[in-house]
Amino acid sequence: MEPEVWWQRLRRDREARGWSQLTAAKQLIAHSEHYSGFDEESVLRTIKRWEAGQLKNLPSPENQSAIARMFGTVRSAYFPVESPATLVRLSEDETLDLVGRLRSSSVDDTALDLARLTVDRLCTDYASRPAPAVLQEAQRWLRDISALARTPMSLRQQREVYDLGAWLSLLVACLNYDVGDVRSADAARQAAIMLGTESGQSEVLAWGAEIKAWMALTQGNYYGVLGACKEGLAATRTHSVSVQLHAQAAKAWARLGNRTRVEVALDQGRDLLDSLPYPDNPRNHFQVDPAKFDFYAMDCYRNVGENQLALAMAETVERSSRTPAGVVVAPMRLAEAELTRATAFARAGELDQAMSKAGEALERGRRSLPSLLLVGHEVADELTQLHPRSQQAAEFAEHIKTLESVH
Numbered sequence: 001m002e003p004e005v006w007w008q009r010l011r012r013d014r015e016a017r018g019w020s021q022l023t024a025a026k027q028l029i030a031h032s033e034h035y036s037g038f039d040e041e042s043v044l045r046t047i048k049r050w051e052a053g054q055l056k057n058l059p060s061p062e063n064q065s066a067i068a069r070m071f072g073t074v075r076s077a078y079f080p081v082e083s084p085a086t087l088v089r090l091s092e093d094e095t096l097d098l099v100g101r102l103r104s105s106s107v108d109d110t111a112l113d114l115a116r117l118t119v120d121r122l123c124t125d126y127a128s129r130p131a132p133a134v135l136q137e138a139q140r141w142l143r144d145i146s147a148l149a150r151t152p153m154s155l156r157q158q159r160e161v162y163d164l165g166a167w168l169s170l171l172v173a174c175l176n177y178d179v180g181d182v183r184s185a186d187a188a189r190q191a192a193i194m195l196g197t198e199s200g201q202s203e204v205l206a207w208g209a210e211i212k213a214w215m216a217l218t219q220g221n222y223y224g225v226l227g228a229c230k231e232g233l234a235a236t237r238t239h240s241v242s243v244q245l246h247a248q249a250a251k252a253w254a255r256l257g258n259r260t261r262v263e264v265a266l267d268q269g270r271d272l273l274d275s276l277p278y279p280d281n282p283r284n285h286f287q288v289d290p291a292k293f294d295f296y297a298m299d300c301y302r303n304v305g306e307n308q309l310a311l312a313m314a315e316t317v318e319r320s321s322r323t324p325a326g327v328v329v330a331p332m333r334l335a336e337a338e339l340t341r342a343t344a345f346a347r348a349g350e351l352d353q354a355m356s357k358a359g360e361a362l363e364r365g366r367r368s369l370p371s372l373l374l375v376g377h378e379v380a381d382e383l384t385q386l387h388p389r390s391q392q393a394a395e396f397a398e399h400i401k402t403l404e405s406v407h
Contacts, residue, residue, distance in 0.1 A: 004316070004319050005053065006058070006067075006078060006079055007050045007051055007052075007053050007055075008053075009078065009316060010024075010050060010051060010067060010071075011051045012312055012315070013071040013312055014051075014071075016308040016309050016311065016312035017071075017308070017309065018308070021044055021047050021048060021051070022040065022044055024047050024070075025040050025043040025044040025046075025047050026040060026043075027070045028043055028046075028047065028063075028066060028067070028070060029043055030070075031066040031067075031069045031070045032062065032063055032066035033062065033066075034060065034062050034063055034066070035063075035066070058079060061075070064078065064079045065274065068274075069270075072266065072270070072297060073270065073293055073294055073297065074270050074273045074274045074290050074293050075274060075290075076273075076274075076278055076290030076291075077290045077291045077292075077293050077294050077316075077320075080290075080291065080320075081278050109157070112157060112160050112161070112164070115141075115145060115164055116160075116164060118141060119141070119164055119167050119168055119171075120281060120284055122134060122137060122138050122141065122168070122171060123167065123171055123284045123285045123286055124281060124283045124284050124285070126171060126174065126175070126285040127283060127285060127329065127330055127331070127332065127366070128328070128329055128330070128331060128366055129366065130365065130366060131175050131178040131179050131366070131367075131368070132179060134171075134175055135172065135175035135176065135179065138168055138171050138172050138175060139172060141168060142165065142168040142169065142172060145161060145164050145165050145168060146165055148161045159198075159199045159200070160199075162195045162196075162198045162199035163195075163196075163199040163201055163204075165191075165195045166192045166195035166196045166199060166201060166204045167192075167204070167286065169188045169189070169191045169192035169195060170188070170189070170192045170204065170207050170208065170211065170286065171285065171286075172184075172188040173185045173186070173188035173189040173192060173208075173211050174211060174285065176188060177211070177214075177215060177368075177370060178367075178368040178369060178370070179369070180369055180370075182215070185211075185215070186215070189208050189211050189212065190208075192204055192207070192208050193205055193208040196208065202235045202236040202239070203235075203236055203239040203241055205232075205235040205236070206232040206233070206235040206236045206239060206241040206242065206245065207232075207241050207286060208232075209228050209229070209231040209232030209235065209245070210228070210229075210232050210241055210244050210245055210248065212228040212231070212232075213225045213228035213229050213232065213245065213248040213249075213252075214248060214370075214371075215370070216228055217248060217251055217252060217374065218370035218371055218373070218374045219370075220374075222252040222253075222255050222256050223252075223256075225248055225249065225251070225252035226249055226252055226253075228248075229245045229246070229248055229249040229252075232245040233245050233246075237272075238272075240272075240273070240276055240279065240287060240288035241286070241288070242269075242272055243269045243272050243273045243276075243288045243293070244269075244288055244292075245269075246265045246266070246268045246269030246272070247265070247266070247269050247293070247296035249261075249265040250262050250265035250266045250269070250296060250300050251296070251299050251300060251303070253265060253300075254299070254300040254303035254304050255303055257304075259304050262300050262304060266296065266297060266300065269293065269296070270293060273288065273290060273293055278290070283329065291317075291320040292333070294313050294316045294317055294320070295313075295317050295333050295336070295337075297309075297313050298310055298313035298314050298316075298317055298336070298337065298340050299336065299340070299375075301313060302340045302343055302344070302378075303378070307344045307347050307348065308344075310340050310343070310344055311340070311341060311344045313340075314337040314338075314340040314341045314344070315337075315341075317333055317334070317336075317337035317340075318334060318337045318338070318341075320333075321333050321334035321337065322334070328364075331364040331365065331366040331367070332364070332366060332367060332368050332371065332372075334361075334364065335361040335362075335364040335367065335372060336361070336371070336372075336375050338357045338358070338360045338361035339357070339358060339361045339375050339376065339379045340375075341353075341354075341357045342354045342355070342356075342357035342358040342361065342379055342383075343378070343379050343382050345357060346379075346382055346383050346386050346387065346393075347382070347386065349386075351383075351387050351390060351392065351393070354383065355383075355392045355393070355396065358379060358383070358396055359396075361376075362376075362399065362403075369403065372403070373400065373403060373404055376400040376403070377400055377404075379396075380393075380396055380397035380400045381397075383396060383397065384397050
């Protein structure tokens with residue numbers, strides 16, 4: 001799948017909403033301060049030139065934001081910034097040296113800096129490496145870093161150690177839940193909250209609540225999701241985790257059938273995300289990637305029955321889940337995008353395409369079983385209800401049940 005140019009997405013998003021180019025021009029006037037007061041015909045000509053790819057330069061930053069707003073997303077998702085520098089990875093010798101330093105009778109700032117690089121790398125690996133492998137490595141580093149609490153150090157260094165331990169505990173919580181160990185996941189989450197309290201990290205406390213919300217969502221406890229999101233937003237409303245809390249609330253409202261509250265929650269998350277600087281490492285699981293906002297909206301649109309919008313977002317998510325060279329960097333997002341497209345195809349009566357996409361989703365190597373089962377069951381229910389005589393649909397539903405029994 002080729003990388004998508006912004007103006008190609010503009011045309012696709014417009015068509016998904018059933019807008020004419022004139023309607024899009026009116027929407028742009030309504031959303032843009034720059035075009036406020038312009039006559040519709042002149043803006044219509046601009047829209048036509050954009051969609052034809054006739055303008056070599058990007059729109060101004062203000063107009064980029066207006067275009068994103070009119071299609072319910074954020075500027076950094078619609079107009080991605082240049083990818084950050086390659087993630088620093090320690091060599092085997094550097095890793096062994098770092099372990100030795102962390103296990104010594106004293107610790108220095110250089111060792112803590114290297115440890116933070118390692119934690120960032122593990123949080124980045126979460127999205128693509130097999131969960132058991134990352135879990136094993138994260139637990140090993142957590143043991144070494146936790147042991148530092150008994151080592152003489154300054155108050156600042158102690159807070160740094162607590163902070164590193166908190167992020168690793170959050171990561172371990174996510175990984176344990178991915179592999180089906182709910183009890184260990186919640187224990188790690190509680191440990192992160194304790195360490196976050198010690199280090200004064202409100203962001204950690206909010207992530208602890210976000211994981212609680214995610215667990216509730218995948219268990220079908222939608223009101224529990226809303227309670228956990230309120231808990232997290234009480235800890236902070238300014239860090240990027242707040243965006244994800246609003247998104248989890250939107251997903252819960254979508255499954256409760258409240259379209260109005262879905263839009264409110266998505267709007268709150270989008271406005272906050274647009275106000276934040278671009279993350280240093282958008283692939284770190286605990287730094288909210290702006291491209292992920294389309295993933296949130298896709299899930300909500302699928303659940304409220306907005307087929308064309310869900311399909312448009314799914315295509316965007318599929319593209320952003322791969323590098324320009326075609327390497328999959330977000331397999332879990334990609335799988336849910338494929339399941340979303342399967343649902344939309346099934347609703348349109350295109351069963352063969354639906355089953356093809358559903359099959360692709362289940363072949364992804366890196367998976368979060370709770371999330372996959374949540375969406376998988378929803379898709380299976382739609383397939384069997386819409387196509388009750390289909391053997392393919394019945395086999396897909398049975399396969400999801402098999403995954404659940406293994407989980």
